[in-house]
Amino acid sequence: MNEPSTSPRLLGIYLNDHAAGATGGAELARRTAREHRQSAFGGDLEDIAAQIVEDREALLDIMADLEVPVRRYKLCGGWLGEKAGRLKPNGRLRHRSGLSTLVELEGLRLGVEGKVMLWHSLLAAAEQDTRLDADRLTELLNRARRQRTVLESVHHAAAAALFAPGRPEAQQTVVGP
Numbered sequence: 497m498n499e500p501s502t503s504p505r506l507l508g509i510y511l512n513d514h515a516a517g518a519t520g521g522a523e524l525a526r527r528t529a530r531e532h533r534q535s536a537f538g539g540d541l542e543d544i545a546a547q548i549v550e551d552r553e554a555l556l557d558i559m560a561d562l563e564v565p566v567r568r569y570k571l572c573g574g575w576l577g578e579k580a581g582r583l584k585p586n587g588r589l590r591h592r593s594g595l596s597t598l599v600e601l602e603g604l605r606l607g608v609e610g611k612v613m614l615w616h617s618l619l620a621a622a623e624q625d626t627r628l629d630a631d632r633l634t635e636l637l638n639r640a641r642r643q644r645t646v647l648e649s650v651h652h653a654a655a656a657a658l659f660a661p662g663r664p665e666a667q668q669t670v671v672g673p
Contacts, residue, residue: 504563504564507562507564507621508564508565508567510617511555511558511559511562511564512559512564512566512567512570513570514555514610514611514614515552515555515556515559515566515567515570515571515574516570516571516573516574516577517574517607517610518548518551518552518555518574518607518611519552519571519574519578520574520577520578520607521548521552521574521578521603521604521607521608521611522545522548522549522552523574523578524578524600524603524604524607525541525544525545525548525549525604526545526549527578527600528541528545528597528600528601528604529541529542529544529545531597531600532597536653537650537653540646540650541650543646544604544643544646544647547639547643548604548607548608548643551611551636551639551640554632554636555614558618558628561627561628562625562627562628594654594657594658595658597654597658598651598654598655598658601647601650601651601654602651604647605644605647605648605651608640608643608644608647609644611636611640612637612640612641612644615633615634615636615637615640616637618633619633619634619637
């Protein structure tokens, strides 16, 4: 059995930072799926939201396996960050715009990209630390790649609709109200 060679302190910081991002990402994913439930991509977004929540739980399980304490203040920061992100200007005062949809999809995509890098990093660490399950990490990595593909497709459709010439803004959203 390989002994863990990773600095516990650095690993704890790294995993807690990702857990904070996963917390904010799960909130964003749930809200985005809820906002677009009736859209053409509602089912895809609901599936991705459920997977992102599961991925967050998988990360917390990995942290427990590695005996990395969860820093609740970081999770709260991730949660609050998502709430603060809702205050961004979107070209309208009271209602969502197509820009809201596009920025939310971009935020989800960035979060998934970070998650891909997390699973890559943990796979590299698994070569030295048998507490990490390389097969499970590979599954998580492949799922994140599929999420990235779906989000890319939805984002492309949303951007094409939003910026289509000659269409009034009220009709320019493909994936949202």
